[in-house]
Amino acid sequence: MTHRVDARALAGLQREISVSEFFARNRHLLGLDTPARALLTAVKEAVDNALDACEEAGILPEIRIDIAPRGERAYLVTVEDNGPGIVEDQVGRIFGKLLYGSKFHELRQSRGQHGMGIAAAGMYGQLTTGQPTKISTRTGKSRPAWEFLLSLDTTKNRPIVHRRQRTDWTIAHGTRVEIELEGQVQRGPHSVAEFVRQTAIANPHATLVFEGPDGERIVHRRTVRARPPRPRPMRPHPHGIDLGTLVSMTTRTRCRTLATFLQREFSRVGPTTASAILRRAGLSRRAATTPRGLTHAQAAALHRAFGATRISAPSAACLVPIGEDVVRKSLEARLAASFCTAVTRPPAVYRGHPFQVEVGLAFGHGGAVDEDRADASATVLRFANRVPLLYQAGACATTQAVVATSWRRYGLQQSHGALPTGPVAILLHVASVWVPFTSESKDAIADDPEIARELRLALQECGRRLAHHLAHVRHAREENERRDRIASYVPHIAAALQEILGLDDEVRDGLVSRLDATIDRRRSEAA
């Protein structure tokens, strides 16, 4: 019996699957499963791109987000920025092709990292409303503005440009994206307004204007005028390289010797480190061995030597944390809390990728911090590369780090395995050249021991400062109460003195006010 026929029949069915067909059907992986979530995801992807482009070009961002109803369940999402604009011949691929972009191949911090978001949001709009994406862009006053109307051909993963024309846009430079999509407006912690508010907290150099579907208009003006520095791309670090990647690097390099290959293509490898690695790999004597000439066994030895050699941690120039001062000021400005503190940890490394953790803590009343219930759980504000994360809080390494911290030690109530309670907001920011998200929708940061450790240390430091503040507040309150008690005796003491010393009423009243003043002065000195 031969199964040739079956095998042939099966072969006839084999076909390539375009990445956009895959994600059109699996759109829930991209955060495009429900109308409510899709609306937020579309805004998020457009704002991420706008902020990235502005920072890339050194522009202080001004971003307008507008959501307008279009029929029964559809909305028009418009995001307009004052960024550098997009060169005409790139517009199609950026908005009409999944897995295309500048941020995947470069090792440095950016909001986008997958090259899918905005094109996927447009694809969702197209699938649910049949409408193409509209893009207006201008790269400078001396250049014309362009308007594009385009869709994504999902079977081929490539753009279909319906219209491409010059337009009279008065803005000097910038980009406007308009996507019509099936959506649902949500209030509360998953709302677009909340996303914009949190984006303003982590990006205080940006001005954000949000116009909602009910005519609401919220303006978050920038609270700092300093532009964050532009992160510098890094080369891969030897401790973050797979054997397979190393082998493919050896076949592509133009370097003629192993020593130059190591020094030019890797981060933190100088002549001394290169020699140490080669010696350990048993490759130091073979001056004649070229990277391309390595046998598999030699490549494996080289890879083992990477792991066994001490190499300086990668440079943090690829990272742009928000900064302690800015986090604290931003919390003060947006949350109206009575106590704010922030910790930016020094850069660290997970699997060869540099990352940096920041934690801010706001305690007290007002704003989002206290929602009129002292027994409410702490508010946790999660950020990855300055982007707010609103979904899947429970699955996120940041939430897990807050839960794992012993807040009772720092003066907050906390049940086992839960967030602390009280009028407290905790901001956590993980900045990295490659954030390990748990899915393409970039909702939650995967559990990694190094990242968890840094989060823990930063949380503990904030906790200690909070404990210090609370002790101080308690001390001042107790001191005040003590003085209040003393002050209540002042009139009686004065009356007794009047009787004993035979003072007249005027002198007695003068005595009362002098005693009161003394107590007040000491009270304010103690505060």
Added chain:
Amino acid sequence: MTHRVDARALAGLQREISVSEFFARNRHLLGLDTPARALLTAVKEAVDNALDACEEAGILPEIRIDIAPRGERAYLVTVEDNGPGIVEDQVGRIFGKLLYGSKFHELRQSRGQHGMGIAAAGMYGQLTTGQPTKISTRTGKSRPAWEFLLSLDTTKNRPIVHRRQRTDWTIAHGTRVEIELEGQVQRGPHSVAEFVRQTAIANPHATLVFEGPDGERIVHRRTVRARPPRPRPMRPHPHGIDLGTLVSMTTRTRCRTLATFLQREFSRVGPTTASAILRRAGLSRRAATTPRGLTHAQAAALHRAFGATRISAPSAACLVPIGEDVVRKSLEARLAASFCTAVTRPPAVYRGHPFQVEVGLAFGHGGAVDEDRADASATVLRFANRVPLLYQAGACATTQAVVATSWRRYGLQQSHGALPTGPVAILLHVASVWVPFTSESKDAIADDPEIARELRLALQECGRRLAHHLAHVRHAREENERRDRIASYVPHIAAALQEILGLDDEVRDGLVSRLDATIDRRRSEAA
């Protein structure tokens, strides 16, 4: 000021990202994050493919899974089947290209559905050990056997064939895949042995032989000889179509009228339904309108009419449930339980995709059901399209359905929000043309109200049967106890009768045994 330069500079960095580059870096999305998990994922993907191919060709599967250590942390994973084999010119793309396959585009139940699994497992092997994948395959006795050695070029997402040669393989037809990868052997619920055991439960027509790294050898022989029927592909159902997909179908169709377009390209649309849809869409009079000639407004009206028209549920011929009898027998054979029952629900539909839910329940001692602790949580065996799901149990709709069921009503202990406790195993199977997995790693089924409803109904039916069984067992035990009490009086009654009636010892003993026999007979009648 012009930002032309910045826009140009940015444009220069824009690049296509190959899907394999994307997943090489995001390999955790494919279940390839840790060595332990990667080892299991590689086995799972190879076994899924082997079972799919055997069923496709109507062959009773015999699959051999072998894990052998290779150096310190590496293992060679070998999976060999007696399937139809693979035609030579397809081998490269099936094993050396992500998003390639026969199962994505066809709407019918199969284990694979993404076209990524086995190639991704090979890519992981290559990245971690530098070794290519080895494939041996033969499509029939009259054909030569082929051996391939290939890798995946991640920058281009295409195969690199290192070697392709005829080989003398004595097997008549089948395929063998060998992947060397960095792995870690795990025991317990996430082990390869457990995966193989559960695969045998859901695929009792397959014989599976597992040889572990420590020389262990476990054979699961088939317990049924009937081959599952081959699922038939279906056309899309009008209730599961996006507007955007509808629009793109209208541009691709060769049908000249809307009525024939609806009848030929959709499931469950006959002339009457087609007329009803067109009438509702206001398109019935325009006999001249061709699918290609639809305006956007007309397409949108047609799409609304789909939703508003009653259309029969899609045919379930695309589904192959395991079947109530087979589930029950399989549980009996593998779990040695005292009570087994199973429910296969009628086919249902979520978002236009047919699906079918099965639940089996095994109660009692022996095997995996009772692990010597009556207060242990129930064992939950989760399956999607007959494939065991071992990771992310908490995130899975099946586990959530078990937790949401009130087991106290059926005689089991259960804490709020937890699994029931006791010597019980619950098997849940969701079969569908498109299982909504929560990620590419296919670990958990996403929450969907229709699927949740079917799971609930099946669990409740099994629960009622369990309650009936437990009541029966309790009744029989109580009856037994009552008779035991009566039996204990027999000698005394006999002694009293002897005294009253003056019987001799022989007659008295005869009386005792006759009374005992009567009680025993009634006891066994009652059981």
